Every structure is written in C-alpha cells, then in structure tokens.
Amino acid sequence: KAGVTQTPRYLIKTRGQQVTLSCSPISGHRSVSWYQQTPGQGLQFLFEYFSETQRNKGNFPGRFSGRQFSNSRSEMNVSTLELGDSALYLCASSLGDTANTGELFFGEGSRLTVL
Amino acid sequence: GENVEQHPSTLSVQEGDSAVIKCTYSDSASNYFPWYKQELGKGPQLIIDIRSNVGEKKDQRIAVTLNKTAKHFSLHITETQPEDSAVYFCAVLSAGRRALTFGSGTRLQVQP
Numbered sequence: 001k002a003g004v005t006q007t008p009r010y011l012i013k014t015r016g017q018q019v020t021l022s023c024s025p026i027s028g029h030r031s032v033s034w035y036q037q038t039p040g041q042g043l044q045f046l047f048e049y050f051s052e053t054q055r056n057k058g059n060f061p062g063r064f065s066g067r068q069f070s071n072s073r074s075e076m077n078v079s080t081l082e083l084g085d086s087a088l089y090l091c092a093s094s095l096g097d098t099a100n101t102g103e104l105f106f107g108e109g110s111r112l113t114v115l
Numbered sequence: 116g117e118n119v120e121q122h123p124s125t126l127s128v129q130e131g132d133s134a135v136i137k138c139t140y141s142d143s144a145s146n147y148f149p150w151y152k153q154e155l156g157k158g159p160q161l162i163i164d165i166r167s168n169v170g171e172k173k174d175q176r177i178a179v180t181l182n183k184t185a186k187h188f189s190l191h192i193t194e195t196q197p198e199d200s201a202v203y204f205c206a207v208l209s210a211g212r213r214a215l216t217f218g219s220g221t222r223l224q225v226q227p
Contacts, residue, residue, distance in 0.1 A: 102147035106158035
C-alpha cells in the first residue's frame with residue numbers, strides 16, 4: 001500500500017511569490033492534515049480537511065489556505081511568501097477525521113525555502 | 116489551549132542501554148497520546164500510541180506508559196540500537212480540539 005505522497009519535495013521561491021503544495025493520502029483515507037515544521041516552532045497545525053470540508057484550522061494568517069478534492073487529494077497554498085515561511089510542510093492522512101481516530105500517517109514533506 | 120512539554124531535548128545512550136523520554140500535558144480531557152520517530156530527511160513515523168483508558172502499551176522494544184492523574188506519559192526504548200537514533204516527538208489529542216499538539220522533540224543518539 002502506497003504511503004502519503006507529497007510533491008514537490010523541494011522548492012525555492014522568492015518573497016512575494018505564491019506556492020502550491022500537493023498531497024495524495026493513503027488509499028482509502030479521507031482526512032488530510034497539514035503541519036508546518038520549523039526548528040524554532042516545531043510542528044504546528046495548519047488545517048485539516050475531511051470529505052472536502054475544512055474541519056479545523058490552526059493559528060496561521062489567511063495567506064495559508066488549502067482545499068481537498070473528491071478523490072481526497074489535497075493542496076495547500078501560501079500567497080505573498082515571507083522569509084519566515086521557509087519550513088518543511090508535512091501532510092498527514094487519516095482513515096477518519098483526527099478528532100475521532102487521532103492516527104496520522106505523514107508524508108516526507110515539501111521543503112520550502114523563501115529567499 | 117493544550118500545552119505539551121517534552122524532556123529531555125537531547126539524549127545520548129550507549130548501544131544496548133534503555134532510553135526514556137517524558138511528556139507532560141495540560142488538558143485533562145486529552146485522550147490520545149501517540150509517539151512519532153523522525154529520521155533525517157523524512158516525515159514523522161507513528162511508532163506507538165496509547166489511549167486514555169489504558170495505562171501501558173508495549174510493542175517489542177518500545178513501550179509507552181500513561182499517568183492520567185499526573186498528566187504525563189513516557190516512551191521507553193529498551194536494548195537501544197544505532198538505528199534508533201532519530202528525533203522523537205510526543206503528541207496529544209484533546210477531546211475539545213481536532214488536531215494533535217506536538218512536543219518539541221527529543222534528539223536521541225545511540226552510540227555504538
């Protein structure tokens with residue numbers, strides 16, 4: 001069974017640009033969560049989607065957005081990039097929504113560098 | 116909101132020794148406590164978890180214990196091996212939240 005797939009794995013952007021990251025969950029999983037990982041702040045929750053609906057959102061500005069498609073694949077978008085957005089963005093999938101199951105399976109992440 | 120503290124931040128042990136990592140949490144309504152292992156360049160991998168109705172769970176060389184009264188839980192790794200070297204994260208799911216809150220991580224180094 002294939003794991004969580006994230007693309008692209010690495011990308012470099014400049015300030016003010018926007019970026020879109022993609023995540024394909026484990027087959028059969030309906031929930032996708034996104035986390036930002038930085039050395040200073042650790043793992044911070046961005047948002048969760050379940051059956052194409054955003055179920056929960058973390059404390060990030062509106063520049064961070066996401067969506068989920070009918071096949072459970074998800075994308076997240078960051079607009080007007082800032083230097084502080086440099087991070088590893090992790091996608092995690094779950095069979096049910098996190099509140100009920102808690103079990104998350106992470107992808108290998110997309111490492112974003114903002115210059 | 117939930118606050119999760121993890122100690123120690125770094126841990127160095129000799130191969131074959133045991134390693135213990137501890138986390139404390141603030142929300143008494145928390146009900147799910149997973150542990151993740153993250154190797155360099157990879158995403159976190161779920162290695163063991165425990166729910167609030169259980170005090171201890173074991174899977175081969177790793178075990179997790181939960182003390183709900185004191186609001187802390189611990190990861191125990193016995194007979195450590197060099198391949199256990201990684202960063203370990205604890206996490207907590209509170210009944211009122213819909214997302215995991217992670218600890219700050221412990222870098223475990225197993226010296227051969």
